[in-house]
Amino acid sequence: MDLQTFFQKDSFARYVGIELLDVAPGYARVQLDISSHHLNGVNIAHGGAIFALADYAFAVASNSHGTVALGINATISYLKAAGEGLLTAEAKEISRNPKLATYQVSIADADRNLIAVFQGTVYRKKDKIANR
Numbered sequence: 001m002d003l004q005t006f007f008q009k010d011s012f013a014r015y016v017g018i019e020l021l022d023v024a025p026g027y028a029r030v031q032l033d034i035s036s037h038h039l040n041g042v043n044i045a046h047g048g049a050i051f052a053l054a055d056y057a058f059a060v061a062s063n064s065h066g067t068v069a070l071g072i073n074a075t076i077s078y079l080k081a082a083g084e085g086l087l088t089a090e091a092k093e094i095s096r097n098p099k100l101a102t103y104q105v106s107i108a109d110a111d112r113n114l115i116a117v118f119q120g121t122v123y124r125k126k127d128k129i130a131n132r
Contacts, residue, residue, distance in 0.1 A: 003023060003063070003064060003066065003129060004020075004023065006063070006129050007020055007023065007059075007060050007063070008020065010056065010059070012052070013030075013052075013056045016032065016038075016049065016052055016053075017032055017033060017035075017038075018030055018031070018032045018052065018053055018056050019031050019032070020056075020060060021088075023060050023061070023064050024064065025064050025065055025093075026061055026064060026065070026092065026093030026096065026101075026103075027061055027064065027090075027091065027092055027093065028057045028058075028060035028061040028064065028089075028090070028091045029057065029088060029089070029090045029091075030053060030056050030057045030060065030088070030089050031053075031086055031087065031088045031089070032049065032052075032053045032086075032087050032089075033085070033086050033087075034049065034082060034083070034084050034085055034086070034087055035084055036084065038084075039083075039084070043083070044081040044082060044083055045081070045082040045083065045084075045087070045115075047076075047078060050076070050078065050082065050087065050107055050115065050116050051076055051118070053087055053089045053107060054076060054089050054091075054105040054107055054116065054118035055071070055074065055118070055120070056089070057089035057090065057091035057105050057118075058071065058074065058091050058103050058105055058118065058120045058122075059071070060091065061091035061092070061093060061103050061105075062091075062093075062101055062103055062120075062122040062124075063129060065096075066128055066129045066130065067124050067125065067126070067127070067128060067129065068124075068125040068127040068128070068129060069101060069122035069123065069124050069125070070122055070123050070125065071120055071121070071122050072100075072121055072122060072123050073120060073121045074118065074119070074120035074121075075118065075119055075120075076116055076117070076118040077116060077117050077118075078115070078116045079114055079115060079116055079117065080113055080114065080115050080116075081115075082109055082115045085109060085110055086109070086110045087107055087108070087109055087115060088107070088108055088109075088110075089105050089106070089107045089118075090105065090106050090108075091103050091104070091105040092104055092105075096124075098124065099123065099124055100121060100122065100123060100124065101121070101122050101124055102119065102120070102121045102122075103119070103120050103121075103122070104117070104118070104119050105117070105118035105119070105120070106118075
C-alpha cells in the first residue's frame, strides 16, 4: 500500500473534514475548513478541532518514512482565536532516531496568522506501513 492511500484511510480525519495537501519524508501539510459545527459555545473554533488538525499533520509526517509511528506525547499552545474559515497545519520533523522522533506543527489561518503551535513525539515501531 502506498503512503497516500494509507493516510486516506484515517476515518476520523475524513469525518471531521481534514484534507491531506502534501506529504514528504518528515513533513506534512493538511487543512480543515472550520464551519459552524467546528465552533464552541463562544463561537470560535473548538480547541479539539484545532488539536485534531495538528494531530493529523503530526501523524502523517511521523509515518511518512514508511515505518509505523505512534504518538507518545503531544502538547499544544493556542495563540489566537480562529473563527470560521480555512486553517492549515504544517508539520516538520525536528529530530528522529530509530526509536523516537519529534515534530513541530504550526497551525495558521488563511491570512497566515499563527493560531497554535503543537509539538509531539512518536515511538517508531519496526512494523512497516506497507504491511498494514
